Amino acid sequence: MKNLTKKSSTPIKPAMKRKEYEKELRKLQVELCALQEWVKHEGERIIIVFEGRDGAGKGGTIKAITERVSPRVFRVLALPAPSDREKSQMYMQRYLQHFPAAGEIVIFDRSWYNRAGVEHVMKFCTEEQHRGFLEACPEFETYVVENGIRLLKFWLEVSNEEQERRFRARIEDPLRQWKLSPMDLPSRTRWFDYSRARDMMLKATDTETAPWYMIRSDDKKRARLNCIEHFLNLIPYKKPPREKVKLPKRSMKGAYDDEAALKGRRFVPEKY
Numbered sequence: 001m002k003n004l005t006k007k008s009s010t011p012i013k014p015a016m017k018r019k020e021y022e023k024e025l026r027k028l029q030v031e032l033c034a035l036q037e038w039v040k041h042e043g044e045r046i047i048i049v050f051e052g053r054d055g056a057g058k059g060g061t062i063k064a065i066t067e068r069v070s071p072r073v074f075r076v077l078a079l080p081a082p083s084d085r086e087k088s089q090m091y092m093q094r095y096l097q098h099f100p101a102a103g104e105i106v107i108f109d110r111s112w113y114n115r116a117g118v119e120h121v122m123k124f125c126t127e128e129q130h131r132g133f134l135e136a137c138p139e140f141e142t143y144v145v146e147n148g149i150r151l152l153k154f155w156l157e158v159s160n161e162e163q164e165r166r167f168r169a170r171i172e173d174p175l176r177q178w179k180l181s182p183m184d185l186p187s188r189t190r191w192f193d194y195s196r197a198r199d200m201m202l203k204a205t206d207t208e209t210a211p212w213y214m215i216r217s218d219d220k221k222r223a224r225l226n227c228i229e230h231f232l233n234l235i236p237y238k239k240p241p242r243e244k245v246k247l248p249k250r251s252m253k254g255a256y257d258d259e260a261a262l263k264g265r266r267f268v269p270e271k272y
Contacts, residue, residue: 016221025064036074045149046149048152051127053163054167057158062107079098096113113205133226137204163188
């Protein structure tokens with residue numbers, strides 16, 4: 001009997017050491033800070049969409065992007081389930097209100113593509129609504145791009161084996177149990193339904209105007225680095241001029257013993 005197990009064509013690399021990862025991440029985060037200054041200086045507007053199966057590593061990738069930049073420039077949106085009022089609105093309406101103004105980058109941790117994925121698979125929308133979304137989405141994204149917003153879409157692709165490992169870790173590790181959403185366990189049983197939903201989404205919405213960039217995410221460290229590197233390469237940013245900063249001396253005008261003024265206050269015990 002033939003072995004029907006499909007072997008990956010991607011060679012397996014040795015695990016990246018934490019020290020090497022942190023060194024490379026720091027370099028990229030320095031560039032993200034430069035990009036941030038350029039976005040503010042030029043009044044740019046950027047949207048980054050992150051999609052993928054549950055457990056694909058979207059949250060960790062977003063954290064790697066945002067941990068060294070300003071939340072006033074990089075805004076992360078992870079919208080909850082729509083309210084009854086939002087359900088009565090046009091589908092895209094709840095997302096439009098969060099789009100960036102000049103000098104902002106908005107990161108969607110899941111986005112309007114919920115309709116192409118979880119809503120379709122879990123039957124939270126009708127077949128007609130799903131079909132209508134796939135038809136209208138490319139036109140909507142063309143309108144967004146033609147209005148001067150840079151739209152970048154990343155799909156994190158995790159393997160069946162790695163998703164299972166990550167879900168088991170969430171079940172067993174008290175520091176990760178909060179990550180286990182009500183949709184996670186059903187998504188394990190519907191693996192191929194999600195695969196078909198992904199395939200339909202890519203066929204309909206992977207356009208020249210707003211292409212999908214695919215990232216293999218079984219190796220979290222490499223996935224984060226590859227994502228940030230590619231994101232930076234997609235934006236033609238330059239380091240804007242910056243005035244040299246000189247730290248001023250403390251003024252002694254009105255000086256008093258401000259340390260003594262704190263005597264008797266409730267300081268937190270220094271346990272560590």
